[in-house]
Amino acid sequence: xxxxxxxxxxxxxxxxxxxxxxxxxxxxxxxxxxxxxxxxxxxxxxxxxxxxxxxxxxxxxxxxxxxxxxxxxxxxxxxxxxxxxxxxxxxxxxxxxxxxxxxxxxxxxxxxxxxxxxxxxxxxxxxxxxxxxxxxxxxxxxxxxxxxxxxxxxxxxxxxxxxxxxxxxxxxxxxxxxxxxxxx
Numbered sequence: 670x671x672x673x674x675x676x677x678x679x680x681x682x683x684x685x686x687x688x689x690x691x692x693x694x695x696x697x698x699x700x701x702x703x704x705x706x707x708x709x710x711x712x713x714x715x716x717x718x719x720x721x722x723x724x725x726x727x728x729x730x731x732x733x734x735x736x737x738x739x740x741x742x743x744x745x746x747x748x749x750x751x752x753x754x755x756x757x758x759x760x761x762x763x764x765x766x767x768x769x770x771x772x773x774x775x776x777x778x779x780x781x782x783x784x785x786x787x788x789x790x791x792x793x794x795x796x797x798x799x800x801x802x803x804x805x806x807x808x809x810x811x812x813x814x815x816x817x818x819x820x821x822x823x824x825x826x827x828x829x830x831x832x833x834x835x836x837x838x839x840x841x842x843x844x845x846x847x848x849x850x851x852x853x
Contacts, residue, residue: 672767674843682842690835699796699830699839704761704769706731707738707823708805714754722817727757729810731769735759772808773824774844780807786848789837796836799825 678701686698708727713719720737727735735757743751761769778784781802791800802822806813828836841847 672764672771674767674771675764678767678843682839685842686835686838689838697831699828699835701766701770701826701839702762702829703827704766705825705827706735706759706761707756707825708735708758708820709756709823710754710820711756713818714756719817720754720757722815723757723820726805726811726816726820727759730805730808731759731761732765733759733761770826770843774846776809777802777807778846780809784846786846789847792833792836794833796830796833797825797827798836798840799823 683695683698683700686692687695690698692698706727708723710719710723724735724737736759737754738756738758740751740753740755778787781804787800791798793799800823802824804819805811805822806816806819826840828839830836830839837847
């Protein structure tokens with residue numbers, strides 16, 4: 670079965686963006702290609718119990734097993750050693766990606782304490798959007814009683830497009846809660 674958000678994008682959002690920006694066809698418009706979730710562990714990466722619990726939490730959130738990332742070089746000031754565990758990473762594509770965005774927008778972001786919206790400054794020069802969540806327990810899949818420590822997540826939404834404004838419009842149509850810019 671096709672995710673609800675995917676049908677919304679193909680039937681309503683892409684045609685409206687085509688009309689607004691004057692594309693020749695639907696495929697010229699911005700499209701979400703993948704979502705990358707990253708959970709840095711830092712010094713806790715050496716403990717196998719902590720890695721296992723974080724892997725379970727991240728796999729419950731995404732529905733996919735995370736990959737353990739490692740440090741590429743040793744840096745004494747950060748107390749890191751080459752090839753030791755640094756964190757966890759998951760790359761979501763296709764249907765799991767759309768289901769994750771749907772749960773993120775409608776369930777997880779409204780559960781954040783004192784949430785005022787996402788910053789529109791999270792776009793890079795290619796139009797990809799990156800933001801962080803300070804508490805991974807905002808997702809309902811994580812059992813709050815079993816969490817030993819609250820950890821943060823970095824979420825990157827990779828968008829194929831021509832301009833940053835087009836990426837912003839796509840995410841705005843997906844109901845991403847951006848902070849409105851006020852003019853004083």
